[in-house]
Amino acid sequence: MKVLITGGAGFIGSHLAEAYLERGDDVYIIDDLSTGSMDNLKTFLHEPRFSDRVFVTIDTILNHDIMLELTGTCDVVFHLAAAVGVRTILEKPLESIRTNIQGTEKVLELCNKFKKRVLIASTSEVYGKHLHAPLVETDNIIYGPSSKFRWSYAASKLMDEFTALAYYRTNGLKAVVTRLFNTVGPRQTGAYGMVIPRFVDQALAGVPLTIYGDGSQTRTFTYVKDVVKAFTLLMETDAAVGEVFNVGGVEEITIRALAEKIIAMTGSASVIEFIPYEKAFGKDFEDMMRRVPGMEKIRNIIGYEPETPLDEILRRIINAKKETLS
């Protein structure tokens, strides 16, 4: 099978590429390297058993001709390319909206033209400001005002969901929508606001771990290989078509407890420093205080359970970081 991964040089995309190469498939990647990196591909790009089955195009998904050729060539499409991370969205609001809305529309239009099955990566951010748990796919959505730009990421991803579902309803496009909750693992960078890689980098450098707000906000974390497994199963499941699925982990932890855990696990002498949101992100920012996924729908359809506990996830990330430093 030929698998197209947009954003394949990114964190999740590179792990997904590796999984399909391991299965014996051909992998086509398109990535503009805006937040991704060729470094993410180095474990398999030059590996002799994979090198004649991996094809990398450095370009934007907004390039119609290139996307036309790639989509026509491949059998299935995973659409992961997006402007991601709170920092990226706040610093480049217009470019981010363009990538997330026009880019996804382009991918879906071409998947529809060639009748290719497509899975899109949406986000738990689409739920907005809920405090209850767990969040289920049919929950209402609550956003802040359009003056607070952090919500543009959620709104653009929500529009992607609507577009995918509209292509399904109107043209029968075989589209699957996933809402990822914080996905973590080796190769993720802390440069765009992702909390675990940032904390691990700070702990290993012996500098303060910086918490935005008072640290009482909670999150759940999913290991990237668990997400990859869910993606491959959803892509193979006819009953998943035209549906929206949470893909997440179940262990809820406050950001303060997470920082303390990482300090303990790295044996770091770092302290914790609290930074007001306004100082970190400007006045247009507000946070989501809680984000816990309901997993019943995905469990029922593909038997998915996140397999990797948080301590094990952290151990693997810390070890991978130490290796890159040595």
Ligand SMILES: NC(=O)c1ccc[n+]([C@@H]2O[C@H](COP(=O)([O-])OP(=O)(O)OC[C@H]3O[C@@H](n4cnc5c(N)ncnc54)[C@H](O)[C@@H]3O)[C@@H](O)[C@H]2O)c1
């Ligand atoms: N990691 C998470 O916790 C998380 C949570 C929710 C949703 N997601 C979604 O999962 C997907 C993958 O995220 P990730 O964590 O691997 O982030 P990432 O930044 O590592 O991956 C995104 C990739 O898309 C590429 N890209 C961006 N704009 C592009 C464009 N116009 N053309 C081509 N490539 C482009 C980037 O260079 C990058 O390699 C994204 O759609 C993201 O919104 C991730």
